[in-house]
Amino acid sequence: MEDHPKGLIEQKPDYLICTCWGVMYSEIVDAIKNGATDFQALQDQLMVGTGCSSCVPEINELLHELTGGGSDERL
Numbered sequence: 001m002e003d004h005p006k007g008l009i010e011q012k013p014d015y016l017i018c019t020c021w022g023v024m025y026s027e028i029v030d031a032i033k034n035g036a037t038d039f040q041a042l043q044d045q046l047m048v049g050t051g052c053s054s055c056v057p058e059i060n061e062l063l064h065e066l067t068g069g070g071s072d073e074r075l
């Protein structure tokens with residue numbers, strides 16, 4: 001078995017989170033790492049959640065994981 005020292009987030013394969021805007025998981029992780037630490041900032045940068053909104057719960061969960069609970073779960 002391989003032992004990856006990277007965090008849980010880094011190990012996940014890339015996939016499409018926001019199908020409305022074609023936003024990949026890795027783009028959201030990068031945006032959060034670059035300072036978009038709340039949902040509004042991600043929405044401003046990537047348009048996520050401005051279509052059908054079905055990606056909102058998953059993005060909030062990701063924000064929670066990466067920021068240690070600083071996500072904005074208004075929606």
Ligand code: FES
Nearest residue numbers: 018020051052055
């Ligand atoms: S999947 Fe993100 S707004 Fe529809």
